[in-house]
Amino acid sequence: MSWIRRKLDGYWFSDFPPARLAWLRILTGGFQMFFLLQGQRAFRHVARSSHEHWQPVGLATMLNGPIAPGLYDVLFWLTIGVGVFFVAGGWYRFVGPLFAVLVIFVVSYRLSWGMVYRNHHLLGLHVLILGFVPAAKALSIDSWLARSRPEDCWLRRGIWPGAPDSASWRYCWPVQLMCLVSTLAYSLAGLAKVLGPAGWGWATGNNLRNHVAHDALAKELMTRGGGAEWVDLAFMNEHILWAMAVVTLIVELFAPLFLLHRRLGQLWVVLVMGLHFGIMVMMDLTFAYQCYGFAFASFFAIEVWASWVGKKAQRVVGIK
Amino acid sequence: MFSGKRDDTLKVTYMYALDAKGKRYTIPYNYWARGGFNQGRSQLRKAVRQGKKATIKKCEFVAERLAKKKSGWRSRVEKVRVAKGRFDVEQFFVEGNREPLRELIKAECPVVRDTSEKEGAK
Numbered sequence: 240m241s242w243i244r245r246k247l248d249g250y251w252f253s254d255f256p257p258a259r260l261a262w263l264r265i266l267t268g269g270f271q272m273f274f275l276l277q278g279q280r281a282f283r284h285v286a287r288s289s290h291e292h293w294q295p296v297g298l299a300t301m302l303n304g305p306i307a308p309g310l311y312d313v314l315f316w317l318t319i320g321v322g323v324f325f326v327a328g329g330w331y332r333f334v335g336p337l338f339a340v341l342v343i344f345v346v347s348y349r350l351s352w353g354m355v356y357r358n359h360h361l362l363g364l365h366v367l368i369l370g371f372v373p374a375a376k377a378l379s380i381d382s383w384l385a386r387s388r389p390e391d392c393w394l395r396r397g398i399w400p401g402a403p404d405s406a407s408w409r410y411c412w413p414v415q416l417m418c419l420v421s422t423l424a425y426s427l428a429g430l431a432k433v434l435g436p437a438g439w440g441w442a443t444g445n446n447l448r449n450h451v452a453h454d455a456l457a458k459e460l461m462t463r464g465g466g467a468e469w470v471d472l473a474f475m476n477e478h479i480l481w482a483m484a485v486v487t488l489i490v491e492l493f494a495p496l497f498l499l500h501r502r503l504g505q506l507w508v509v510l511v512m513g514l515h516f517g518i519m520v521m522m523d524l525t526f527a528y529q530c531y532g533f534a535f536a537s538f539f540a541i542e543v544w545a546s547w548v549g550k551k552a553q554r555v556v557g558i559k
Numbered sequence: 560m561f562s563g564k565r566d567d568t569l570k571v572t573y574m575y576a577l578d579a580k581g582k583r584y585t586i587p588y589n590y591w592a593r594g595g596f597n598q599g600r601s602q603l604r605k606a607v608r609q610g611k612k613a614t615i616k617k618c619e620f621v622a623e624r625l626a627k628k629k630s631g632w633r634s635r636v637e638k639v640r641v642a643k644g645r646f647d648v649e650q651f652f653v654e655g656n657r658e659p660l661r662e663l664i665k666a667e668c669p670v671v672r673d674t675s676e677k678e679g680a681k
Contacts, residue, residue: 281593281594281595284593284594285593285594285598287593288592288593288594292602292605352593352594352598352602353598353601353602353605354594354595354597354598354600354601354602356595356597428562431562432561432562435562435563435564436563436564437562437563437564437565441562446561446564446565447561448648449565449566449567449569449648450561450563450565452565452569452648452651452652453565453569453571453648455652456569456571456646456648456651457571457573457596457600458596459585459657460571460573460575460585460644461573461574461585461586461587461588461596461599461600462585462587462588462596463585463587470652471652471653474648474649474652474653
């Protein structure tokens with residue numbers, strides 16, 4: 240029993256440097272901003288859909304019906320504006336929670352028109368976690384204000400209270416929560432597969448093949464460009480699909496168990512990213528947050544990497 | 560993701576247009592839906608599920624949009640159809656037979672162009 244307790248204690252309450260959470264804030268917040276800006280036309284376009292398609296999800300369920308498109312535009316650009324301060328870590332005590340709530344609302348609203356895109360979920364959950372923890376203690380406007388301004392300066396009122404300057408358990412549990420949420424999201428996807436109508440038969444790869452085919456077929460019938468070019472590969476090499484299905488189930492169903500050891504967790508990240516690359520090649524479907532690794536930054540000591548890159552860069556440009 | 564059961568025969572709801580000679584043209588999803596591909600797919604499926612009235616409304620909406628086009632295949636088409644096709648995946652991808660096993664026409668509507676502009680030009 241004490242082993243489990245020690246393990247749990249070590250997992251949730253080790254001392255992590257504030258820089259790790261700060262890098263996660265910059266990477267996750269930065270990616271969220273990129274995601275919103277890159278899709279800004281689609282976000283705002285969907286908000287102008289006919290009201291007959293309105294099927295609210297998430298925070299949008301609190302509304303009585305669709306809001307005016309102009310109001311949505313204002314909220315969208317407000318989110319972008321607040322996001323700049325989120326990434327820069329300015330007045331985080333207010334900006335963190337505000338950005339998290341705005342992101343969840345703006346994204347919920349975009350998904351409230353008859354189609355829920357699952358690739359938005361994990362990013363939203365990570366932003367939600369980061370918005371309510373002291374993620375701006377390092378590499379931020381707040382840390383600069385704390386160093387350079389006197390204690391009674393009004394500009395310091397937005398600094399997150401009570402967060403220590405050195406490594407602490409306060410910077411550990413949010414990072415570990417991000418890892419747990421990531422693995423649970425995949426675990427739920429795995430459970431949905433085996434508890435769904437396909438059952439354990441999903442592991443034969445036949446259902447996966449037909450999913451790939453269905454997507455390609457629909458794209459062929461509803462887009463001018465047609466489906467993914469690699470779909471034939473799924474039919475020529477059924478053993479590849481069988482292997483992919485088995486690996487998918489293992490990686491998804493047992494995802495939280497990979498958190499038992501740091502290295503196992505990192506192996507899981509490699510496997511999951513492999514699955515996403517497989518989906519990208521076969522279905523022309525890119526889960527950018529996952530494919531580019533941003534979703535899994537919490538599994539690594541990114542502040543160590545960042546400092547190594549920083550030192551190398553300094554050497555290259557000749558700064559001592 | 561990918562948790563639903565998919566059989567070897569797949570049903571897809573889609574739209575296409577026909578010209579005077581009966582040549583078929585794919586109508587992309589962005590003609591009837593705002594947002595992404597899956598959004599378009601889901602909205603069309605939902606319209607067909609809702610019944611004839613909703614399906615015809617979608618069909619007419621697309622026909623009206625096509626009627627405004629002045630160049631390319633879009634200016635030549637005369638009819639729009641909403642269809643639900645059943646396809647065999649093996650036949651479609653391995654044998655290359657792109658024809659549906661069965662196709663049900665859920666709605667059909669004409670592309671009515673404003674001819675007064677052409678006559679005015681004459």
